[in-house]
Amino acid sequence: MNEEKGRTELEDLGEFGLIKRLTDGRKNVNESSVLGVGDDAAVIGTGKKLSLLTTDLLVEGVHFDMSYVPLKHLGYKALVVNLSDIYAMNGTPEQITVSIAVSNRFSVEALEEIYSGIYLACEKYKVDLVGGDTSSSTSGLMISISALGTVDKKDLVRRSGAKEHDLLVVSGDLGAAYMGLQLLEREKAVFLEDQNIQPDLGSNDYILERQLKPEARKDIIERFKAQELLPTSMIDISDGLASEVIHLCKSSNVGCHVYDEKLPIDPSTYQMAVDFNMDPTTCALNGGEDYELLFTIDQKDIDKVKGDPNLTIIGHITNKEKGMYLIDKHDGAHTLTAQGWDQFLKKELQG
Ligand code: ADP
Ligand code: MG
Numbered sequence: 001m002n003e004e005k006g007r008t009e010l011e012d013l014g015e016f017g018l019i020k021r022l023t024d025g026r027k028n029v030n031e032s033s034v035l036g037v038g039d040d041a042a043v044i045g046t047g048k049k050l051s052l053l054t055t056d057l058l059v060e061g062v063h064f065d066m067s068y069v070p071l072k073h074l075g076y077k078a079l080v081v082n083l084s085d086i087y088a089m090n091g092t093p094e095q096i097t098v099s100i101a102v103s104n105r106f107s108v109e110a111l112e113e114i115y116s117g118i119y120l121a122c123e124k125y126k127v128d129l130v131g132g133d134t135s136s137s138t139s140g141l142m143i144s145i146s147a148l149g150t151v152d153k154k155d156l157v158r159r160s161g162a163k164e165h166d167l168l169v170v171s172g173d174l175g176a177a178y179m180g181l182q183l184l185e186r187e188k189a190v191f192l193e194d195q196n197i198q199p200d201l202g203s204n205d206y207i208l209e210r211q212l213k214p215e216a217r218k219d220i221i222e223r224f225k226a227q228e229l230l231p232t233s234m235i236d237i238s239d240g241l242a243s244e245v246i247h248l249c250k251s252s253n254v255g256c257h258v259y260d261e262k263l264p265i266d267p268s269t270y271q272m273a274v275d276f277n278m279d280p281t282t283c284a285l286n287g288g289e290d291y292e293l294l295f296t297i298d299q300k301d302i303d304k305v306k307g308d309p310n311l312t313i314i315g316h317i318t319n320k321e322k323g324m325y326l327i328d329k330h331d332g333a334h335t336l337t338a339q340g341w342d343q344f345l346k347k348e349l350q351g
Contacts (some may be wrong), residue, residue, distance in 0.1 A: 004271065015225075038157050038251065040088035040236055041149070050156060050294035052149040054085040060140035066201075068184045071110055073212045074143070075117025081238065082147040083125050084216040084291045088236035089158070090224065095130045096122070099144040101160035103276075114143070125218060155230065157295070162233040162252035166296040168315040169231075169305055171220045173264040174241055175280065178287025179272040180204070180211025186276075206268045214291045229304045231295035240288040243338035246324060248294060255322040258315035258336065261329050285326070286339045 013021055023037045034050060035043035041054035058078050060066060079096060086093040098118060102111065122129055127147070187199035201208060217236075224230065233252055241263070248344045249256050263284045273280040296317055297305060306309045315327075324336040 035158065040085040041091070041147075042232075043089065043151075043156060043158075050153055050348075051091050051276040052086050052091040052151055053146065054082055055144060056082050056085070056143065057143050057144045057148040065184075065188070066141070069190055069212065071113035072117035072120070075114040075119075076121045076213055077117075078114075078143045079118050079125075079127075079147075079216050080216045081291065082145045083121075083127070083218070084236040084238070085149050087216055087218060087221045088234050088293060089149070089151055090155050090221060090231070090234060092221070093118050093125060093127050093149040094149050095128050095148040096343060097146045098129060098132040100132070100133070101135040101142040103137045103140060108139065108243050118145075125216065127150055128298035131219055154223075157231050157234040157236050159233055159248050159251035160233075160253075162248060162254050162296040162317045164254060164317055164319050165299055166232050166317040167299060167302060167305075167313050168245070168256060168258065168294070168296055168317060169311055169313050170222050170237070170241065170264065170292055170294050171217050171310055172290070172292040173266045173269065173284075174237070174290050174292065175273065175284035175287040176207045176210035176266055177214060177289035179212075179269050179276070180209070181206035181289070182276055182278075183272065184211065200311040204268065205274065206266060207272055211289065214289065216291055217293050220293050223310075225317075226321040227304050229297065229301055231297050234293060234295035235294045237290040237294055238288060239336065240286040241290070241294065242326075242336055243288075244294050246298070246336060246338050249317070249324050252296075252317070255318040255319050255320050256324050256335075256336070257318060257327050258325070259327050262312060262314045264312040264314075286333040 010018060019037065026036075028036055032044055032046050033042070034045065041052040044051040044053060056078070058064060058074075058081075064074055064077075066108045080097075082096065083093045089142065095217075096118075098115075100111070100114075121127075183201065183204055187201060190197055191199055233248055235248050237244050241258075245256060245258060260281050263281060265280050265284050269283065273283045274324055305313065325333040326336050
């Protein structure tokens, strides 16, 4: 149809370039569409209470591998990754819809197992499953979950509000989910070589749990409320810290300094990275799937985060012209680059 326009390959654009190409320049026609593409969730409504809407798609072989992901965990994780996007707007998730496409390779019991994980997360995070869609599939399993939440207009936090001198803060620790994945992939490779060798997952519960059964940071949002702390901007970490810092800075039109020595890395993550001959800092920066919250606060609020073991100040916001930098312990500045999961590239590598 578009022969005269030529053909652009998906990998030439990457995930974010593709989204931009497909959505750039569109104007919303409804007053209630407050915020569209470009944040963790869309913001909808005209009153004092706004709705938040987000959706995620998980595809077998791209986002998960059935050979080591237990079905119940898959359901749990599929929901948690959505809720994380609602919390990233400082909102409260309330309803979800679940759509599945499934091949006859799966039994009814297998699907019930996935749903038991979804319902477990529903109970923990107090959300209701209110609908969905079901289809057959010729190529494995796909799960798409949409989450609907609410936020008071005055509490809404976007990616775009960071300003010069704000502090950059991250919850929890980074890189563990990625190391969990490395461990699972290694043991899978060993098993495929020799099926008599049973997987040796050792005592690596923490990194495995971070990969297989992540949690969304409901507690951090509740804490903001209790402390009357309103971040100036926020994003959740799905693709890796570096990628999300860049999104946040670009949306806010600012630069930043991130200090590599400040990055919170659990000792077990650190040790596993060393065992794999990887640089722990690189894993924390680019690993992805941490589902922690990255946010900025005004300097006057520093006492509200200082000393909290769940929160780490990792840098500060600068003028846009100063650029986005990672500062090493010798004060060397390196341009921050994102090597986060690019699903297109990953698929390409898998052939
Ligand atoms: P997140 O990692 O927070 O889930 P994504 O990186 O998936 O966010 O998406 C970034 C933004 O682009 C979001 O606002 C999302 O709604 C939007 N988006 C992603 N894919 C599409 C698409 N195919 N069409 C329209 N908007 C999209
Ligand atoms: Mg997000």
